[in-house]
Amino acid sequence: MDWNQLFFVLIPYISVTLFIAVTIYRSIFRPFTVSSLSSQLLERKKLYWGSVPFHYGIVLILLTHLLALIFPKALLLWNAVPIRLYLLEISGLALGLWALAGVVLLIYRRISVAYIRKVTTPMDIVVLLLTLVSIITGVLTAVGYRFGSTWFTGVFTPYLWSILTLQPRPELVAPLPWLIQLHVLNNFILLAVFPFSRLVHILTWPLHYLFRPWQIVIWVRERRQLAE
Amino acid sequence: MNVRTHMSMIFHLDKCIGCHTCSVACKNIWTDRKGAEYMWWNNVETRPGTGYPTQWENQEEFRGGWERKKNGLNLKLHTRFQGLLKLFYNPSLPDLRDYYEPFTFDYQNLFNSPQKDVQPIAEPVSMITGDPIDIETGPNWDDDLGGSNVYAKNDPNLESLPEEVREQMNELERLVFNYLPRICNHCLNPACVAACPSGAIYKRGEDGVVLVNENSCRAWRMCVAACPYKKVYYNWSTGKSEKCILCFPRMETGQAPACAHSCVGRIRYMGVLLYDADRIPDAADVPDEELIAAHREIILDPHDPEVIAAAKANGIDDGWIESAQNSPAYKFVKEWELALPLHPEFRTMVMMYYIPPLSPIVSIIEKNLFRLDLMNEDYDFELFDRLDAARLPVKYLANLFTAGNEGIMRTVLRKLLSVRIYMRRKTVDGVVDDVALKTLADAGLTEEEAIAIYKMTALPTMEERFVFPPYHREMSIEAGMDPLAHKGEAGLGYIQQPKRGS
Incomplete structure (x- = not known):
């Protein structure tokens, strides 16, 4: 097996399997462990300047990655006009730098604040470092290999679909520069780490909060049955 | 209807002698755990005073409770949409300094200290970091300090009083204070329930006890900020919110909650x-x-x-x-x-x-x-x-x-x-x-x-x-399933320790 098979077929499949299986297991059988594990109570100032830029930056960037995966044609159409392409690329880069600044501050906070060290697990450090590598390689790719929003649709959209449809085509990623390959590999490792780390909190976005009634009342005994 | x-x-506040037996009874049963040291599900405040956490009644800062708006009641903390935008940082959340840094004393030093010219002391240490700290405040730091310039004077309830009345309350010969024991109020229109994005907090239909489902809690702490009484606490160790449960296991067996049962002044x-x-x-x-x-x-x-x-x-x-x-x-x-x-x-x-x-x-x-x-x-x-x-x-x-x-x-x-x-x-x-x-x-x-x-x-x-x-908890199984069928499969199941996730 050559390196491409290992990095872009085997590891992705291991990661995706772990991601799906362990996440489901953990959500159902170990729900207590699923938490964003906030440490704002212990330290708030650095958290504000770290967490807000990091989260908004990374969430928006991940959404555009998802967009390029699902609607590549729409993205190409948008990019057809140069000014729109520049706008997209500049905002993407800005968000990336924003997230980078945030994650660097978060790492600094985790190491320097004594309170935060007390609530830090080894996995927290692993996740922060993987995220840092992911953002740095992403930003460097955006700077060094221009107009990713366009070539992504030609390379990664078919590659990721090939993984998802169980017909892997690692040859699409093989000729890419090592920096971009590192970005891909690192993100697959991040996906494998996901269910074992605090990253599981990503899957808990509470959109139902927008629609649920304000109050929740639960009966131990089902009232209606008793009333009959 | x-x-x-x-x-x-x-x-009955006329009977309260401010002995804190209720607080201690509660602490010993429920919050004597890592991450919960600073929680006082039951506390007794001296009034006028700033309370616990400090100035909890100041809703301009902590933004708890409800507000009347044109379209009816809304949380003072946020609209639903704003609530989601604040997931990454919760601006109205009290800080540990609004409570206090939990501390203990290094008693081992009394035994292990090398021989010196002076007596060894038990140094105060933080229960979070384990490092020595200077204790600057505690859960009851203003106990009995009616008329104090630091505490009593900053009671938010004094704000609307005329200046001369406030001055009078600080004169030595006119000093006055009373005690205010507080637990979770188990509200009919709880703001903590309404603020929880994951819907982890709920009110029990049978007796109205407001509980946090810690399996659904995702540590967004909106409940802590939204509760105007600041009676939901965040466990920094397990990453889950906790609050007074009105000792429901005691009530279900016909006993009064620990705070009420132990009350010396009755x-x-x-x-x-x-x-x-x-x-x-x-x-x-x-x-x-x-x-x-x-x-x-x-x-x-x-x-x-x-x-x-x-x-x-x-x-x-x-x-x-x-x-x-x-x-x-x-x-x-x-x-x-x-x-x-x-x-x-x-x-x-x-x-x-x-x-x-x-x-x-x-x-x-x-x-x-x-x-x-x-x-x-x-x-x-x-x-x-x-x-x-x-x-x-x-x-x-x-x-x-x-x-x-x-x-x-x-x-x-x-x-x-x-x-x-x-x-x-x-x-x-x-x-x-x-x-x-x-x-x-x-x-x-x-x-x-x-x-x-x-x-x-x-x-x-x-x-x-x-x-x-009579709670008849023993009968609660009947509503959902046949008791005889349940009997065959009843058991404790696998107990999962409430350990911090990673």
């Missing part, structure tokens, strides 16, 4: 209240001055045949209805209208009620001697007619218990005073004169009521103070 039942606690009463769940939204959305009346309005009379029929239709069993009829809570809240909710203006419709404290009369200095500021004879009556001379300003108590409505506070205080005057005439003088009877009538009480209030206040037995309904 949608009749529901609620377990409700009454705090200030606490517990019983069932019936309420109309359909009218909660309307009752919470009235102008400040009508809040108490609206609140009393939704508490239903358990003797009313209509209410009983509606309760039965809702599946409430006879045991609970009977318990509601004997409930001391119903007597204090509705029959005698003596017990008041704490800060009704937060509009969470609390279900724990307080009987406000009476206070000594203001004294004046005359020829270097202290003298009460009134005639020598009949001073009970003087205070009855001159509540403004009481050391605790009526306005201050009104800010605490009636959303600033002095009229209701005066009515309650006059009732309490008239019972005191009547009973003093009866037991000390042996004769109830016309003046005492007139006082009683002025306060709006009959002789029978006065005696009943006296008995419930001064002489109640344990069974009269705590009237618990």
Whole structure:
């Protein structure tokens, strides 16, 4: 097996399997462990300047990655006009730098604040470092290999679909520069780490909060049955 | 009418001696754990004072409770959409410094210290980092510090008082304080439940206990910020929110909650209240001055045949209805209208009620001697007619218990005073004169009521103070499945330790 098979077929499949299986297991059988594990109570100032830029930056960037995966044609159409392409690329880069600044501050906070060290697990450090590598390689790719929003649709959209449809085509990623390959590999490792780390909190976005009634009342005994 | 039942606690503040036995009983049972050291599900505050966490009543800073807006009630903390935007950082959340850094002492040093010229000491150490710390504040740092420039002066309830009254409260010879024990109020319109993005907090239908489902809690801490009483706490170790559970495992087995059971002054009463769940939204959305009346309005009379029929239709069993009829809570809240909710203006419709404290009369200095500021004879009556001379300003108590409505506070205080005057005439003088009877009538009480209030206040037995309904938890399985089938499969299951995730 050559390196491409290992990095872009085997590891992705291991990661995706772990991601799906362990996440489901953990959500159902170990729900207590699923938490964003906030440490704002212990330290708030650095958290504000770290967490807000990091989260908004990374969430928006991940959404555009998802967009390029699902609607590549729409993205190409948008990019057809140069000014729109520049706008997209500049905002993407800005968000990336924003997230980078945030994650660097978060790492600094985790190491320097004594309170935060007390609530830090080894996995927290692993996740922060993987995220840092992911953002740095992403930003460097955006700077060094221009107009990713366009070539992504030609390379990664078919590659990721090939993984998802169980017909892997690692040859699409093989000729890419090592920096971009590192970005891909690192993100697959991040996906494998996901269910074992605090990253599981990503899957808990509470959109139902927008629609649920304000109050929740639960009966131990089902009232209606008793009333009959 | 949608009749529901609620377990409700009454705090008779006149009887509270500020001993903190309730706090210790609660701490020993529930919050003596890592991450929970700073939580005081039950605490006792000295008032006037800043409370715990410091200045929790200052909703401009902590943004707890509900606000009346054009489209009805809304959380003061956020709209639903804003709530989602603040997931990554919760700006209104109190900081550990608003509570205190939990500490212990390095007792081992007393044994292990090498021989020195001086005695070894047990140095204070942080219970979070384990490092030595200087203790700067604690959960009860302002205990008994009525009149203190640091604490009492910064009580948020003093803000609307005239300057001269506030000054007067700080004069040495006019100092006054009272105690305010607080637990979770298990509100009818809880802001913590409404603020939780993951929907982890809920109210139990049977007894109204508000609980956090820690399996669904995602540590967004909106509940901590939204609770105007700051009675939801965040466990920094497990990454989950926790709060007072009203000792439901004790109540389900017919025992009073630990705080109430251990109360040395026997200030606490517990019983069932019936309420109309359909009218909660309307009752919470009235102008400040009508809040108490609206609140009393939704508490239903358990003797009313209509209410009983509606309760039965809702599946409430006879045991609970009977318990509601004997409930001391119903007597204090509705029959005698003596017990008041704490800060009704937060509009969470609390279900724990307080009987406000009476206070000594203001004294004046005359020829270097202290003298009460009134005639020598009949001073009970003087205070009855001159509540403004009481050391605790009526306005201050009104800010605490009636959303600033002095009229209701005066009515309650006059009732309490008239019972005191009547009973003093009866037991000390042996004769109830016309003046005492007139006082009683002025306060709006009959002789029978006065005696009943006296008995419930001064002489109640344990069974009269705590009237618990039969929970029949052993039968709760029947609603969902066949008990015999359940019997075969019942077991403890696998116990998962509440350990921090990674």
